[in-house]
Amino acid sequence: MPAPEPAITVADLGERAVVARIHARVPPPPAGVTVGIGDDAAVVEPDRGALTVVTTDTLVEGVHFDPILGSTADAGHKALAVNLSDLAAMGARPRYALLALSLPASCPIADVDALVDALVALAARHRTALIGGDVTASPGPLVVGVTAVGSVGRRRVLRRDAARPGDIVYVSGALGAAAAGLAALRTRTEAPGPARGDPGDPPEAASGRSAGPAPDARPGSGLEGCVERHRRPEPRVSLGVALGRNRAARACIDLSDGLGDAVHRIAAGSHAGVELDAEALPIDPAASAWFAATGLDPVLAALDGGEDYELAFTSPPRFRGRLRHVRQQIRGLAMTPVGVVTKDPGVRLRRGGKDEPLPRGYEHFSPRK
Amino acid sequence: MPAPEPAITVADLGERAVVARIHARVPPPPAGVTVGIGDDAAVVEPDRGALTVVTTDTLVEGVHFDPILGSTADAGHKALAVNLSDLAAMGARPRYALLALSLPASCPIADVDALVDALVALAARHRTALIGGDVTASPGPLVVGVTAVGSVGRRRVLRRDAARPGDIVYVSGALGAAAAGLAALRTRTEAPGPARGDPGDPPEAASGRSAGPAPDARPGSGLEGCVERHRRPEPRVSLGVALGRNRAARACIDLSDGLGDAVHRIAAGSHAGVELDAEALPIDPAASAWFAATGLDPVLAALDGGEDYELAFTSPPRFRGRLRHVRQQIRGLAMTPVGVVTKDPGVRLRRGGKDEPLPRGYEHFSPRK
Numbered sequence: 001m002p003a004p005e006p007a008i009t010v011a012d013l014g015e016r017a018v019v020a021r022i023h024a025r026v027p028p029p030p031a032g033v034t035v036g037i038g039d040d041a042a043v044v045e046p047d048r049g050a051l052t053v054v055t056t057d058t059l060v061e062g063v064h065f066d067p068i069l070g071s072t073a074d075a076g077h078k079a080l081a082v083n084l085s086d087l088a089a090m091g092a093r094p095r096y097a098l099l100a101l102s103l104p105a106s107c108p109i110a111d112v113d114a115l116v117d118a119l120v121a122l123a124a125r126h127r128t129a130l131i132g133g134d135v136t137a138s139p140g141p142l143v144v145g146v147t148a149v150g151s152v153g154r155r156r157v158l159r160r161d162a163a164r165p166g167d168i169v170y171v172s173g174a175l176g177a178a179a180a181g182l183a184a185l186r187t188r189t190e191a192p193g194p195a196r197g198d199p200g201d202p203p204e205a206a207s208g209r210s211a212g213p214a215p216d217a218r219p220g221s222g223l224e225g226c227v228e229r230h231r232r233p234e235p236r237v238s239l240g241v242a243l244g245r246n247r248a249a250r251a252c253i254d255l256s257d258g259l260g261d262a263v264h265r266i267a268a269g270s271h272a273g274v275e276l277d278a279e280a281l282p283i284d285p286a287a288s289a290w291f292a293a294t295g296l297d298p299v300l301a302a303l304d305g306g307e308d309y310e311l312a313f314t315s316p317p318r319f320r321g322r323l324r325h326v327r328q329q330i331r332g333l334a335m336t337p338v339g340v341v342t343k344d345p346g347v348r349l350r351r352g353g354k355d356e357p358l359p360r361g362y363e364h365f366s367p368r369k
Numbered sequence: 370m371p372a373p374e375p376a377i378t379v380a381d382l383g384e385r386a387v388v389a390r391i392h393a394r395v396p397p398p399p400a401g402v403t404v405g406i407g408d409d410a411a412v413v414e415p416d417r418g419a420l421t422v423v424t425t426d427t428l429v430e431g432v433h434f435d436p437i438l439g440s441t442a443d444a445g446h447k448a449l450a451v452n453l454s455d456l457a458a459m460g461a462r463p464r465y466a467l468l469a470l471s472l473p474a475s476c477p478i479a480d481v482d483a484l485v486d487a488l489v490a491l492a493a494r495h496r497t498a499l500i501g502g503d504v505t506a507s508p509g510p511l512v513v514g515v516t517a518v519g520s521v522g523r524r525r526v527l528r529r530d531a532a533r534p535g536d537i538v539y540v541s542g543a544l545g546a547a548a549a550g551l552a553a554l555r556t557r558t559e560a561p562g563p564a565r566g567d568p569g570d571p572p573e574a575a576s577g578r579s580a581g582p583a584p585d586a587r588p589g590s591g592l593e594g595c596v597e598r599h600r601r602p603e604p605r606v607s608l609g610v611a612l613g614r615n616r617a618a619r620a621c622i623d624l625s626d627g628l629g630d631a632v633h634r635i636a637a638g639s640h641a642g643v644e645l646d647a648e649a650l651p652i653d654p655a656a657s658a659w660f661a662a663t664g665l666d667p668v669l670a671a672l673d674g675g676e677d678y679e680l681a682f683t684s685p686p687r688f689r690g691r692l693r694h695v696r697q698q699i700r701g702l703a704m705t706p707v708g709v710v711t712k713d714p715g716v717r718l719r720r721g722g723k724d725e726p727l728p729r730g731y732e733h734f735s736p737r738k
Contacts, residue, residue, distance in 0.1 A: 034420055089410070140508070
């Protein structure tokens with residue numbers, strides 16, 4: 001498929017043509033969609049007997065993604081991924097998505113195409129239909145808003161406030177990869193970065209940068225996996241659905257703002273406490289090495305690092321049989337016990353026989369870098 | 370209730386405090402909401418036997434609203450209103466809404482409070498529960514995204530592509546008021562405008578402006594109603610629901626981009642044509658006078674003017690009895706026959722016995738002013 005001239009912008013095409021172009025890139029809606037893209041609103045058949053789950057999350061250029069560090073395709077993938085992650089944390093199966101784009105007039109139409117294609121590709125993998133949205137001009141940065149709609153059985157809902165003392169705290173996958181990937185990307189782009197529209201091509205400039213002894217993220221340095229995790233997080237849809245269906249978890253939350261923040265929220269919501277075991281945390285090995293090399297404490301960096309989009313959940317010891325069923329259904333994704341829910345409120349990090357205060361995760365408006 | 374210091378910004382408070390503050394301004398969720406604000410996603414009970422209707426629409430500061438011409442409270446009202454209007458155009462009753470805010474760090478928290486309060490007030494009038502959302506920092510303009518969820522009976526859905534030749538085209542309320550109100554606001558703020566945060570107070574500066582003979586919109590000039598229509602459009606929820614319930618309309622669409630655009634969309638979607646009768650159009654009298662005084666053709670200006678958020682619908686003559694029921698249920702809102710659906714494709718404006726080409730409505734990215 002020949003790419004359009006990079007010079008063609010959304011302003012050149014106009015709103016209607018942009019909308020028509022997006023529509024053309026979306027596969028026809030599945031059964032259950034009574035009215036899809038193109039009317040005032042979308043109309044769908046709710047799943048019989050199930051509850052409807054709705055979430056919305058917005059990515060802003062310059063805050064959640066950066067044309068220097070990634071492509072608009074990454075932004076399209078991620079905008080849907082973070083919403084599917086929210087559905088997964090409720091135990092819900094994703095069904096539908098809506099896309100709201102606020103586009104600078106100068107935005108190349110090829111970037112919009114790439115964004116939509118990446119979003120649609122992720123949607124297809126999770127049997128999620130893009131059924132509507134909104135395109136508008138903006139004098140500001142590119143803003144990508146996604147609303148995701150899912151469904152969950154009546155007694156299968158996973159809340160974040162349902163943990164009980166004695167529950168074991170589990171986390172899926174590995175921690176810290178996305179944070180290390182982002183940090184590595186930032187380090188290597190301290191030298192003049194790639195132009196917008198050509199972000200996938202890492203610059204050769206690492207040797208010229210002014211930063212200290214940090215390893216860079218060029219291919220082969222071992223951090224490419226972390227960079228990929230930052231750019232294209234994988235929502236744990238199957239895990240969330242399996243936890244709900246098997247009623248294998250009490251509380252569940254996704255790690256958008258880091259495990260530290262997540263357990264604070266579970267503890268506060270459940271009127272309980274959490275004690276995490278530092279030695280048990282499944283920190284991504286490449287991320288751990290990167291954190292250590294840049295002078296950070298790998299444990300605290302991994303707890304504090306947002307955007308891993310793993311799930312944390314609590315489960316009493318007697319649910320072990322249910323968890324075994326879950327493990328069989330999610331094949332290959334690790335679920336690691338990392339702590340316990342306590343009666344005492346507050347969150348503690350147990351390390352070397354001592355308790356440490358546990359930092360909370362990333363907060364917008366108050367950058368701490 | 371004492372207003373907070375105007376100097377306090379969202380950056381001063383931080384993301385969590387802003388979210389908590391919004392949450393505190395939202396009434397507790399009604400029955401049917403299993404999980405409301407505060408978890409990864411909201412969980413609701415779908416209406417038994419009904420279809421789910423979902424829509425999302427975004428307002429961008431500097432494009433859809435302007436701190437010089439209105440308040441953030443207006444923006445909060447309007448962001449929900451345009452979404453409720455989309456639901457109404459499908460015949461759907463609104464049930465739930467989600468609010469996605471992208472906030473500049475310098476945004477006064479009082480502006481956020483006002484925005485949320487206005488949105489919640491409109492939501493309450495239409496029994497719509499705010500069940501979730503997202504707050505994020507932005508280096509750009511204030512962006513207000515709303516997703517609205519409604520429900521409609523299986524055979525009550527109003528589409529825009531279901532018109533048939535011989536249907537009568539109706540429009541609710543009056544046309545052109547919002548466009549005239551916006552134009553009047555722009556004229557009077559050509560002189561130095563009010564500062565942000567104090568936009569409700571019209572400046573005394575109209576006499577000093579450089580514009581020509583246009584009447585201004587100061588209280589008493591007759592345009593205040595038009596200004597109010599621009600700032601606080603009233604979604605035609607009862608009408609849309611009544612049209613669906615009584616199965617009194619074939620096609621329906623809302624007038625977000627003007628009646629001209631709306632009939633083009635109905636005609637194209639329905640593979641038919643529309644002939645509008647210029648003399649029958651219910652143009653707002655104050656707007657008509659304003660258009661004439663500024664040298665515009667009131668008919669074309671009213672057809673072209675967006676943001677009226679009235680409904681246009683088509684209904685065959687034999688549905689007259691059903692329309693009578695609708696009229697009884699909506700009490701007081703005019704429904705005016707303004708044309709007919711034709712077999713011949715294309716859209717024509719009949720005026721003084723002649724056909725004229727009909728302009729299409731507002732298009733983003735390509736401002737025509």
